[in-house]
Amino acid sequence: MTDPTAATTPTEFVEADGTRFAYRRLNAGAGVPLLFTQHFMGNLDTIDPAILDGFAATREVIWFDTAGVGSSTGEPKSTIADISADAATFAEALGLTRIDLLGHSMGGQVAQWLTYTHPRLVRKLILVGTSPRSGILTDPADNAAALFAAGPNTNDELWLPIFFGPSDTSQAAGRAYVARVRTRVDRDVPFSGDAVKSYSAARVEWGTPDEHGQDYLAQITAPTLVVNGSHDIVIPSVNSFTLQQKLPDAELVLYPDSGHGAHFQYPERFVATAVEFLDR
Template sequence: MTDQPTHVHDSLGAPTMFVEAANGIRYAYRRFGAAGMTPLVMLPRFRGDLESWDPALFALLAETREIILFDNRGVSATSGTTPSTVAEMARDALAFFDSMELEQIDLLGFSLGGFVAQDIALIRPDLVRRLILAATAPRGGPDMHGWRKDIADAVRKDEPGPAELLYTFFKATDASQAAGGAYLRRFMARSLDRDSASSLATRDAHYDAVCEWGTPDHGALQRLRGIRQPTFVANGDADAMIPPRLSHLLGGLIPDATVKIYPDAGHGFLFQHHTEFGADVNAFLDR
């Protein structure tokens, strides 16, 4: 059973609502934007929750479409225990979609969320109309068996702060670091009804899932041939967490994919280049 739906344009004013799914999990979610078109569901990064996005990006996307965000099982305000595999996360996401009676969606997955988005598109192809894979990698791809030590140490701290986010998500240039600082100010713009931080158990389960997904497996790359949806693959040119060469690998193996690499940017390219990325996403979804 869902809370009464609300349609507000501004992400900062969207209330956190809850829905009980058939798997017994109570999911926290928000929905906002222009109702009527195919909704865009956005799946967040490692340790991500309802607050992990950029209000400036939402302002561009929500002008013409409805946006749905949710905490998957065990994350922040959603009940249950966070699973440690991407496959389980995809099944839990599908349970949420079913509870919301979503018959067709556009799907944007960022980082770990992009792993989950790939599995969703393969498990239930008729659900996903168009797919956006941001700063993410294919299952079994090379050099994805965990992150390099400095990155892993930073993002796995008990309480990572602004310094860790600037180091891991933005390039070590003046322009990129300045854009990261601006994102951090926008990131904190919502003062009321903020989502609770994800737990250390979620951190550990998410990293297990990242490592399991990234275990080298050349044969697993062939799964991408099954993604038939039009797909937009994007990344920054200096992503230290997921190298942009893996974006090109995704683009080469998904039959109907377009790849764009954004300049002077790292893992958080979609926040640094939010205006350009938002316009590119809107154009791709409207095409």
């Protein structure tokens, strides 16, 4: 029998604290599990299968829908702290006591807070296209908010101007990403309108200016890999530099001619870099 891939592994469910969490996993039991936390308007289908399969060649990989998102039940939360608490509940329900953690965009904010509040749980941290609390907001000239106006993920091509740059090369990489995502036949439930409202509130709360808002970063001692594109118009790339500077043990990778989903544009390079980091 052929081993499952990101496109074929079944969706599973686990119940905890009144929520039925939907998740998928690959290569169960192989080393320290790598848990993914998702971006705004993302569900089980929006992580690049090339990245999931790439990591799963050497380790266990788990990705999930938080409460009120996709196929998970419950109410979507409206603060990063509460979304992070859901992630901790999910990890505990699966019996995970030590993980590596990869968060993209809003999922990177969740990953920071989960690592801060549960330092014994997280061994190593990968942050992609994300920001610290009270970070630099999107430049209005980039018109990033309008890119999300089409609503929840009912069309995979929604992500082309969000994750990828305007160049022909970057957009071609985006179309390749969409083709990979579409290999999944039994798709997840789209991100709901209620989740959009709640997560939008979480984004505003996280970005509220606070002179002490980034003090928590000094307490995150897990080795951290920070990754972004050269021109992220959703969460400006300068936030990645801030994370690298303020986290005690962090390194930074910026990919050329790329945006908010740089790891989707360069999946093989990203996996190779991240695996080397995780395996040290």
